[in-house]
Amino acid sequence: MIKIVSDFTPLMTRRSLIASLCLAANSDLTVDLLPQSLATPLGINGAWFDAQRKRQQLRIAQGSAEHIAYYLLQSKSFSSEPAIDPTQAAHQKLPCPSTRSSDFLAATPKDPRHKLIRNLYDNLNWPLDRCYAHTLRFLEAKELNQAPLEPLYQERGLSSDTSPESLTALSTLNLPAKRVLLAGPGLDLTRREKFTDDIPLKSHQLDHLKSLYTQVDAIDIRPEVIAHLHATPHDLTTQILPAKYDLIVATNLFVYLNEAELLCALTGLTRSLNPGAKLVHNDTRFAAKVFGEALDIPVEKYQPVSLGGRKWDRLVIHQKL
């Protein structure tokens, strides 16, 4: 079981605790469930899964550090100091802001977002300046050094920020389904740019799917998403779900997975699809096509999504044979 659940227990409501107990029905993904001709060259074996569980713990911690740093720099809920734009801070190599830091540490959280962030901080055991330095390193690589995005995202922390475009992409779908799974709903907890404390603390995708379908389950790896949305704790790269679905949606998630992780995630998700069911994501990597074919969920189509007239993204729709 992943450690985040017990770390976050103080924040859990009765409903989220019940959701988390569903994890008991989750089981571990094992090497024998993977297509060997793909798993072996990628180095996936028993030791890989042990290392992967540790890697995910670190990435959850790094994602928490990013949320904390973005909040520390921009929120007005705990400090009267002016907000600092994170990318500017990286450009100017600003030190961790001392007054904002002491205000953050002294404040008693009142609103739900502040409570979630404080809880992340209390469970992380990283001082604020470490959260800040970690986040600035990522911003430097992405914004200043323009590091190639694919490897950067496959190594970065796992955060729960959502993009409004992901809802636009989803609203172009019109797929019949009885039982739907949203993998990685996100939460809009913080934002790198233009964060304000009144951004609704929710998953737009989850609300949207719930307005269309009667049964929608959500799974996620991050503690605040699990707690706030009553999602089931689940790591797509190391676990499999007991339930079967007619539609699984996982956008802006596979981008965080390297090829070995992607193979594991697709193997697990495939087992949760009814025959004829669809898996929708937005990772146009060739590997997703190759793995889909090997797992009997070939890509059915690539659906372009336009945003304000310009092409933005492409949904990848697989169908289980």
Ligand SMILES: C[S@@+](CC[C@H](N)C(=O)[O-])C[C@H]1O[C@@H](n2cnc3c(N)ncnc32)[C@H](O)[C@@H]1O
């Ligand atoms: C960037 S957010 C995307 C949110 C939303 N789906 C969207 O498209 O805007 C990625 C979400 O996937 C979750 N996630 C990342 N890796 C995961 C994994 N291995 N298993 C389950 N959830 C994961 C994160 O915690 C987060 O909620």
